Amino acid sequence: ASDDGLVRIGLKKMKLDPNNRLAGQLDSKDREALRASMAKKYRFHNDL
Amino acid sequence: GSEETDIVALKNYMDAQYYGEIGIGTPPQKFTVVFDTGSSNLWVPSAKCYFSVACYFHSKYKSGDSSTYKKNGKSASIQYGTGAISGFFSNDNVQVGHLVVKDQDFIEATKEPGVTFVAAKFDGILGLGFKEISVGDAVPVWYNMVKQGLIQDQVFSFWLNRNIEGEVGGEIVFGGVDPNHYKGKHTYVPVTQKGYWQFDMGDVLIGEKPTGYCAGSCAAIADSGTSLLAGPTTVITMINQAIGAAGVANQECKAVVQQYGQTIIDLLVSGAQPVKICSKIGLCAFDGTHGVSMGIENVADESNGKSSGILHGATCPACEMAVVWMQNQLMDNQTQDRILNYADQLCDRMPNPMGESSVDCKNISSMPPVSFTIGGKVFKLTPDEYILKVGEGSEAQCISGFTALDVPPPRGPLWILGDVFMGRYHTVFDYGKSRVGFAEAA
Secondary structure: OOOOOOEEEEEEEOOOOOOOOHHHHOOHHHHHHHHHHHHHHOOOOOOO | OOOHHHEEEEOOHHHOOEEEEEEEOOOOEEEEEEEEOOOOOEEEEEOOOOOOHHHHHOOOEOHHHOOOOEEEEEEEEEEEOOEEEEEEEEEEEEEEOOEEEEEEEEEEEEEOOOOOOOOOOOOEEEEOOOHHHOHHHOOOHHHHHHHOOOOOOOEEEEEEOOOOOOOOOEEEEEOOOOHHHEEEEEEEEEOOEOOOOEEEEOOEEEOOEEOOOOOOOEEEEEOOOOOOEEEOHHHHHHHHHHHOOOOEOOHHHHHHHHHHHHHHHHHHHOOOOHHHHHHHOOOOEEOOOOEEOOOOOOOEEOOOOEEOOOOOOOHHHHHHHHHHHHHHHHHOOOOHHHHHHHHHHHHOOEOOEOOOOEEOHHHHHHOOOEEEEEOOEEEEEOHHHHEEEEOOHHHOEEEEOEEEOOOOOOOOOEEEEOHHHHHHEEEEEEOOOOEEEEEEEO
16 A cells, blocks of 8 residues: 555565476376466367 | 457466565555556455465455455356366556556456466466456446546556566556656557457568558557567468477478478469469468468368379468468569479477467577567667576576467458567556557667
């Protein structure tokens, strides 16, 4: 909070490193699942 | 009430890299959440989550400890990758900065299957999308902030610091914009489909050259909950080629270029409409707006029993990509031999769906910028902005910030502009005027 009436929330950044980079370790089946998940998030799974 | 409206998907959690702290209940119980403009629900782990390992590594909401808790109990499911996070709705006060949002519906997650969430540094998600995509018709936190008169203007804005280690990761500002975090003026574009922060964008440029694919407009979603930039395979392949990203060879693509490449060039030169070329040569059906696969698995020439071997579902999109690539090269006045060679090379750089593409860290300085046209203005990303470094020093690996995602018309072609883009460009989500604005981040 500040005098200008704005509400500021500090964000932390997660650093990419080999240990937290699970996406790179996924096999093709998992990648398909992630793709399907993304399709669901954006509601275009019926289009794909 | 339908299955579709009761499920919201979280994408690959690794794509969500920025998170902040909120409090739920009275006294406030602290949670770290991803502020996600690509979804609209608030979700945190529940103290009633007993059988999921991930719950033991994160803060959990204890309704019994809150004097402002109100029971709801309606079940909810959040789709994620190979499983689904499930739980039930509850109602309590939510503290965001110094604001207290009263009577906020949120999901208490009681099951977080798999190992994915175990290592996550955040506990949950706070969705900043529109109510239209909210699971269980829950009123999003942002809507309640507005309704309860807690903020000055109906605007929130993101500044994501992509630069220096050890500094603040970024800042989300509710109620306006922080002039310290951008330079110049914002370029605003109207929201075209409420639900997501979706807008129309123009062409994508590699170097200074237009790719042509989005010249007639593409849709784009500004999504703070996704780190990468996702877009049509046709363009991602061109980017892969330009930056030397690893890809996979696509045989249908190579066969189309070999067998039909010259014909495609001839048709383009003769002035045929690019969208009709693949149907003209029999590789797609034409639905009046674009080519569509004909659903032919394999076509055999009955007279000699030989299979053509290429006419199946992937051939039409391969042909359509080849048309775009060749048209792009023709406009660049390349020779026909070079065009065919270029298209063949692109067939070796096809991205894995939603996969990562590695690049050589040593070549970053020689890679071209990639730019997006939004509101008639060009928004450039330099290679050090769109390449992500994983690890340090000689052990460092570099991956492209671009990933492929194909959405056919009418929803597509679609781009997801995640943190890679929002890091370079301070982003304003103007709910009051239903528009999104971008300006150079400071």
